[in-house]
Amino acid sequence: MEPSRRVKLINLSGIRKMFELVGEDSINLGLGEPDFDTPYHIIEAAKKALDEGFTHYTVNKGIIELRDAISTKLGKENRITANPESIIVTVGASEALHLALQALINEGDEVLIPDPGFVSYDASVKLAGGVSIPVRLKEEDGFRMTPERVLEKITPRTRAIILNSPSNPTGSVMKKKDVKVMAEIADDLGLAIISDEIYEKIIYDEKHYSPARFSENVITINGFSKSYAMTGFRIGYVTSTPNLIEEMLKVHQYVTACASSISQKAALAALEGPQDSINIMVNEFRRRRDLILRRLRSMGISCVKPQGAFYIFPKIKYPENFVADALKKGVVLVPGSACGIYGQDHVRLSYATSYEKIEEAMDRLENIYS
Ligand SMILES: Cc1ncc(COP(=O)(O)O)c(C=O)c1O
Known part of the structure; x- marks a missing residue:
């Protein structure tokens, strides 16, 4: 059966594709959802x-x-x-x-x-x-x-x-x-x-x-x-x-x-209901943002300081290679090209995962980048 021209114009999300590659020991910095439990x-x-x-x-x-x-x-x-x-x-x-x-x-x-x-x-x-x-x-x-x-x-x-x-x-x-x-x-x-x-x-x-x-x-x-x-x-x-x-x-x-x-x-x-869970979540996201920003910058990677959401979008030389190398080390990232043509020199890291896992992921990435 021939699908419509309209649907053929679009592709499956590049982000979803990355999730298929998540191994058991992987740290997933590709996630687009809070890792907190629903209150x-x-x-x-x-x-x-x-x-x-x-x-x-x-x-x-x-x-x-x-x-x-x-x-x-x-x-x-x-x-x-x-x-x-x-x-x-x-x-x-x-x-x-x-x-x-x-x-x-x-x-x-x-x-x-x-x-x-x-x-x-x-x-x-x-x-x-x-x-x-x-x-x-x-x-x-x-x-x-x-x-x-x-x-x-x-x-x-x-x-x-x-x-x-x-x-x-x-x-x-x-x-x-x-x-x-x-x-x-x-x-x-x-x-x-x-x-x-x-x-x-x-x-x-x-x-x-x-x-x-x-x-x-x-x-x-x-x-x-x-x-x-x-x-x-x-x-x-x-x-x-x-x-x-x-x-x-x-x-x-x-x-x-x-x-x-x-x-x-x-x-x-x-x-x-009570709104305090939002503050708790945002304070934790802020702590993780500061960690990830500090660690990436210490590797000499240029990053704009995020002011909201739970993503950081650093500029990376050869981003596709970086994403592939990170995957070999068990860190899942999203290539910036999945977010548009002008994202192609970047990668997206989500910090919707625990502080400890982010620390471990940064140690692994440091090995690739240095
Ligand atoms: C910018 C933006 N808008 C909308 C959505 C969709 O959210 P929902 O789960 O409410 O469909 C997302 C989900 O990642 C998002 O990042």
Whole structure:
């Protein structure tokens, strides 16, 4: 059977491919999820949902209690006014991204994506019939997406700009003034911003600003995977203007009907319960970031200090060889080329693994690099 041209345009993620190579004694610095356990009160809420037979379809947009809680969170933490009717609970931020692009993009529309950036952006744009235009994020800008870099890439065909702060894979965080100018650009030129804020709470020395605070032309995407170590629950959300949410709802309805009822109850517990697990996790990530940064720099490797997420994106001579040599020593890394054409001189290391394992991994890498 001949697959469609659309799916043939995209490839399986280079990151997933690396995981197939993980041996027993390997230290995996390729991971894209927190190594912490999901907080117990969240697990309990899921168990309770099961025990109480909350195991059926919910309304398509998601249970109203959860949408209420998300609306309150967005108002308090992000200064976004989002009516619960303008929120869809999705199967992870991944589905939210898909909905946003499906609802927004016409055949041939250009979407500016950060490069290096999250692997799904390019693929999701192509699946929506769009053309992804990489915006090169430079080491000298701290890998931040700046209005100058975006403006260089805007053409009459540009329809949307994807922002991701804090960023996977670089850990960069956008400045407030840049977020504001980006919102002005969207308003002035009639473009949409798709803001992927999945790492908003995993942030160290800077503050997170949501573009939807400054403009209506924004689709905000977020989720529970990273902040609450809930990747397996597959739960996220999207909010935007009522008309666009209604269009996204159609896609959501036909693709998934609704997010898992059990995961929705768990997500509600995450928002309403104690938030201290986030601080504990972020403090530990900060300690590991400092370790990995110090060790890599002591090997003479140039690295931008990550300000958020749990990745570091150093520049490496012959990165493909380095990744292969690291693998021989039992350290799994992701080649930067998996994160876009402008990632090719880099590798991505995730520090979502224990401090002790990172120390051991750095000892092994030191042997290769010196
Ligand atoms: C930048 C970014 N956005 C979205 C996602 C998807 O998250 P979810 O598990 O909520 O689908 C990821 C996961 O790695 C990510 O790194």
